[in-house]
Amino acid sequence: MSRWIGPLIVAVLAALAAWYTTLAAAPMVIMDRAWEQLAAQSGFNRMAHGPLVTAESQFVVRPSPDLAYSVCAFDLTQGPLRVHAHPVPGHYWSLTVFDSETNVAFVESDRDSKGAPVEVILATADQTVPAGVRKVTMPGAKGVALLRVLLNDRAEFDAVTKDRKRSYCRPLRQP
């Protein structure tokens, strides 16, 4: 029996390490898969204004049917990206930028901007941006910017979409 004590200790330590590693890696793996799906559906470095959320139209797990979503999967490899959130008067709206590990790099809502547009430049640490802009330094090239707009009533989706279609993301320096 004593011959198994050492291997058993190794098994317990391996199990703990594997458990922790799996949990720690999950956000990056899941986000990477989601990014690929979003980019395949709508391209990247552009804002896609999603349809009304229904059971037949769910772009991500656990979407809220009370929100209209616009999503921009981005890749900063070729340079910084401008993200502009246009206000939707009388509604809650927010812009959130997630890095490739699901951490929130930036978030602001209509409460923060007091109804004014929100505009940021996403760039990696080694990329320069013009003076005076709001730079959000991303830890890596890939991520997702997400615009949420509350629908007080799902029937107002089309009216809200007129405003949210004025939101965009695009390369800072167009080729």
Added chain:
Amino acid sequence: MHFGVRYGLLLVAGLALGTGAAVVQLRQSFAALGIENGPWRTAAKVGTKDASVATRATVALRGLLALPEREAIYFNASSDSQGRKLTGKCSYLVSGGALDARWWSLTLYDAKGYLIPNRASVYSLGSAALAPEEASNWQVDIARTRRGTHWIAMPDDQPFELTLRAYHPSPKLLAARGSVTLPRIERRECRT
């Protein structure tokens, strides 16, 4: 058995066990979110590196792209107020009062976190849909067909989950998220 084989076998077994345990933990419940309040589970520091690895993994799998808590907090339930698993075989009455937040919504999902197709396309109830006199005392039925004033459709027999979102929560709600009074989930009749 050879010395090296014993170590090799148990190393592989340990790795498989640890990985499997993590996958089961993530798939089976919201417990990894860490904060319990009746049937509801929520987390702290969502969207930040300061959240625990279990919270971060659970949010990624079951609520990807969730907002940080200054914008919204999420309460999730997979059981009723008596601890019984939520199932489409039964109908439920969810009742609650005002939440100290700018607005809230209650949404029904399947066990993987997706909206369930239903003929009426009714998936949720939001505070914006309540009459002023209901704000502090509201009820919503979860059933196959519409009953009372407010209804969320549960069209089949599968297990389901509820997510309560509170947007722009007050500092008081954030501080008391584990103890504040949240909606009750009461099971009513069940089909056999």
